[in-house]
Amino acid sequence: MPIRTASARWEGNLTEGSGTVKTGKGGYQGNYSFKSRFEEGEGTNPEELIAAAHAGCFSMAFSKGLADAGFTPTSVETTAKVHLDKGDAGFGVTRIDLESVGDVPGIDDAKFQELAEAAKENCPISKLLKPGAEISLNAKLA
Structure with a gap:
């Protein structure tokens, strides 16, 4: 069976930083942040x-x-x-x-x-x- 991968990059501190996530085959890429995770900010989580x-x-x-x-x-x-x-x-x-x-x-x-x-x-x-x-x-x- 194939192994599935994804990656993430985070820049900055927890509350003011931001990051991107993407799937290994490029089917999805999106931004995420403290606000998109713990509040109602733009992006994914x-x-x-x-x-x-x-x-x-x-x-x-x-x-x-x-x-x-x-x-x-x-x-x-x-x-x-x-x-x-x-x-x-x-x-x-x-x-x-x-x-x-x-x-x-x-x-x-x-x-x-x-x-x-x-x-x-x-x-x-x-x-x-x-x-x-x-x-x-x-x-x-x-």
């Missing part, structure tokens, strides 16, 4: 990139699970909300809320929910994140 990775991984895993069960989806659209909270030990990602809508012909809601839960538990990014963060799922049929 590590938690937003984790949310993108989780939403993408879950959508692919869910689509595979649906197809393997005989229900090829027209589409699966997922939003991941990563919660960065400050606790006694400092900042940490405490919770991720997945919200997914699937357009899946011929499936009933019970089977849809079963396969959504399986995807949540088994997608590689969920497996990576769930030891330290609670992961919730709200899955709906379109």
Whole structure:
């Protein structure tokens, strides 16, 4: 399997500095800063990139699970909300809320929910994140 890479560069101190992040193959490059991470400033942040990775991984895993069960989806659209909270030990990602809508012909809601839960538990990014963060799922049929 290939090894995936990304890089980041930060210049200056924590609150006044700024940086850039980019994926290894050049699919994404963006700016980030203290304000984009801890306030509402322009640019991206590590938690937003984790949310993108989780939403993408879950959508692919869910689509595979649906197809393997005989229900090829027209589409699966997922939003991941990563919660960065400050606790006694400092900042940490405490919770991720997945919200997914699937357009899946011929499936009933019970089977849809079963396969959504399986995807949540088994997608590689969920497996990576769930030891330290609670992961919730709200899955709906379109």
